[in-house]
Amino acid sequence: MKDTFHLSTQVLGLLGHPIKHTYSPFIHNMAIDLLGLDYIYLPFDVPQSNLRNALRGILALGIKGFNVTIPHKEAMVGYVNSLSEEAGIIGSVNTVVNEMGKLVGYNTDVTGVIETLNPFKDEIANNEVTVVGAGGACRAVIYSLIRNFKPSQINIVNRTEQRADSLKNYFYEKMKYENFKTFELFPPDLVEVFRNSKLIVNATSVGMFPEIEDTIINLNNAFGKDQIVFDLVYNPPQTQLLKIAAGEGARTINGINMLVHQGAKSFELWTGEKMPVEKISDALTLYINKN
Numbered sequence: 001m002k003d004t005f006h007l008s009t010q011v012l013g014l015l016g017h018p019i020k021h022t023y024s025p026f027i028h029n030m031a032i033d034l035l036g037l038d039y040i041y042l043p044f045d046v047p048q049s050n051l052r053n054a055l056r057g058i059l060a061l062g063i064k065g066f067n068v069t070i071p072h073k074e075a076m077v078g079y080v081n082s083l084s085e086e087a088g089i090i091g092s093v094n095t096v097v098n099e100m101g102k103l104v105g106y107n108t109d110v111t112g113v114i115e116t117l118n119p120f121k122d123e124i125a126n127n128e129v130t131v132v133g134a135g136g137a138c139r140a141v142i143y144s145l146i147r148n149f150k151p152s153q154i155n156i157v158n159r160t161e162q163r164a165d166s167l168k169n170y171f172y173e174k175m176k177y178e179n180f181k182t183f184e185l186f187p188p189d190l191v192e193v194f195r196n197s198k199l200i201v202n203a204t205s206v207g208m209f210p211e212i213e214d215t216i217i218n219l220n221n222a223f224g225k226d227q228i229v230f231d232l233v234y235n236p237p238q239t240q241l242l243k244i245a246a247g248e249g250a251r252t253i254n255g256i257n258m259l260v261h262q263g264a265k266s267f268e269l270w271t272g273e274k275m276p277v278e279k280i281s282d283a284l285t286l287y288i289n290k291n
């Protein structure tokens with residue numbers, strides 16, 4: 001990270017609580033260094049009770065932009081002056097740009113999902129897909145699938161089936177999409193659902209460090225070589241789910257690609273510059289594997 005700063009150095013950052021395990025400073029400061037820009041990206045640990053004050057501080061100090069993470073992504077919708085289309089529909093903001101004192105909210109997780117799945121666009125179109133989860137990340141995945149990939153049906157599988165149903169109703173209301181089926185995350189019944197899906201996405205935290213032996217499904221013949229399995233978890237880069245799926249011949253994608261691409265979109269919104277995503281993905285994979 002750069003060690004000289006000037007009056008002209010622009011500050012970017014991250015608001016969240018807790019933020020101990022974030023990789024965003026690694027990603028953005030590496031991009032700043034590689035491109036030789038006069039910026040710095042700093043993490044700010046801000047509990048909910050201090051969010052309003054933090055935003056006042058950001059405006060007073062002229063901080064150029066910031067990411068938003070747990071637990072502020074939904075609350076931020078109510079604090080910004082305007083929202084991008086996707087942030088409005090998803091109801092969640094992960095990136096804010098300070099445009100001359102007006103805060104504009106975006107959801108760049110959508111770009112992360114779209115960039116990650118674009119190479120498989122033709123395969124996904126008109127085929128069934130399965131998304132496991134019903135939280136904030138899952139909303140970004142479902143929005144991206146409906147907007148960009150035109151699957152024939154989206155299966156939503158979740159531990160709490162009621163939350164999957166709510167998500168189905170939410171997207172019907174917001175986007176008039178109705179080709180959903182919902183299921184409880186109960187593995188024996190799911191093999192067929194998984195097998196019939198061209199794409200399977202894990203949008204839960206299952207398998208994330210330190211619970212690295214956990215997986216959403218641990219049964220034989222749930223995957224095959226005609227399938228794509230995308231795990232949003234990025235630590236560890238090779239989750240138990242991806243190991244099982246790869247063992248059955250499926251093509252697998254981890255969460256690092258999405259993480260770097262969502263960061264790249266935020267970076268571009270703040271600086272106008274393109275992030276060198278491949279270099280940063282490789283460096284981040286090495287860094288996560290070492291730590």
Ligand SMILES: NC(=O)c1ccc[n+]([C@@H]2O[C@H](COP(=O)([O-])OP(=O)(O)OC[C@H]3O[C@@H](n4cnc5c(N)ncnc54)[C@H](OP(=O)(O)O)[C@@H]3O)[C@@H](O)[C@H]2O)c1
Nearest residue numbers: 133134135136137138159160163203204205232255258259
């Ligand atoms: N790669 C990226 O760029 C990226 C971006 C965003 C998020 N993510 C990752 O995506 C994951 C989900 O994030 P989120 O923000 O959507 O979280 P969230 O809103 O807290 O949602 C968590 C989801 O995981 C399910 N879940 C949690 N523990 C479970 C368990 N033991 N068994 C079965 N289901 C379980 C929850 O089911 P219930 O509804 O039943 O509680 C819920 O559907 C996290 O691992 C996060 O790190 C990655």
